[in-house]
Amino acid sequence: MVDRYDVVIAGAGPAGAQCARDLATRGYDVVVLETEPEAEFPRQSNKSTAGTFPSMMSAFGIPDDVVMSYTDDVVLESPNSYYESYQPGAVLEFAEFKRFLVEDGRENGAEYRFDARVSRPILDDDGVVEGVRYNGDEEVYAEVVIDATGPAAPIASALDVVDLERENQAIGIEYEMEGVEMNHPEYAD
Numbered sequence: 001m002v003d004r005y006d007v008v009i010a011g012a013g014p015a016g017a018q019c020a021r022d023l024a025t026r027g028y029d030v031v032v033l034e035t036e037p038e039a040e041f042p043r044q045s046n047k048s049t050a051g052t053f054p055s056m057m058s059a060f061g062i063p064d065d066v067v068m069s070y071t072d073d074v075v076l077e078s079p080n081s082y083y084e085s086y087q088p089g090a091v092l093e094f095a096e097f098k099r100f101l102v103e104d105g106r107e108n109g110a111e112y113r114f115d116a117r118v119s120r121p122i123l124d125d126d127g128v129v130e131g132v133r134y135n136g137d138e139e140v141y142a143e144v145v146i147d148a149t150g151p152a153a154p155i156a157s158a159l160d161v162v163d164l165e166r167e168n169q170a171i172g173i174e175y176e177m178e179g180v181e182m183n184h185p186e187y188a189d
Contacts, residue, residue: 005029005111008132008142010118010155012041016148017101018060024110031111031142032102033134035149038114042098052090066100068093120158121145129159 007023009016012034020032036043053074056062067090074089102112115135122131122139131141132155147155156162 003031003140005031005140005142007031007144007146008033008140009146009148010132010134011148011150012036012098012102012112012114013148013150014098014101015150016146017098017105019146019148020110020112021101021105021108024105024108027109030105030109031113031140032105033116033118033132033140034112034114035117036114038112041102041114042095052092054088054090057090061104062092062097063100066092066096118147118149118154121155129155 006028007020007030009020009030009032012020012032016032016034020030023030034041052062057064057067069091071089071091073086106112113134116138118132118134119136120133121129122133122141124130129145131139132145133139145155147153149155153162
């Protein structure tokens with residue numbers, strides 16, 4: 001028996017889980033393959049969403065219970081520039097946000113397979129992608145295949161459609177502190 005879906009998505013991070021959530025809501029038969037074990041998901045949740053605007057949360061139906069804190073102003077910084085917006089923002093509790101997306105996707109009909117490491121695409125005789133191979137010899141087929149694995153990009157890399165340059169990447173550290181007055185008159189600006 002062949003495992004066949006409308007869409008197969010590699011990766012259950014925000015991009016893959018939101019895509020699955022949206023497609024399942026629209027009635028598509030979706031399966032998401034995620035490397036991490038379900039009992040530990042999300043194990044890699046050390047990222048910040050400090051630039052999330054309430055308007056986007058509303059547009060995507062993101063509940064307030066995944067918000068860690070709200071801010072009055074949002075500043076987005078990169079190695080070369082920054083953007084400052086004087087409007088409210090939110091810092092999402094990233095693990096709760098990812099779990100919400102998966103749970104909501106499941107409630108709308110998306111299937112999730114955890115402990116499922118995608119290794120490469122399956123191509124037909126004409127070189128058209130018709131599915132993916134995962135966990136060694138497991139296969140799943142779909143009309144549409146989406147690689148939402150981030151920099152790992154096993155499907156996109158195997159198809160030679162991505163050239164990730166890592167020269168401007170950096171590691172950031174975020175701390176959550178309680179009981180610290182940030183607008184203290186003796187602190188430097």
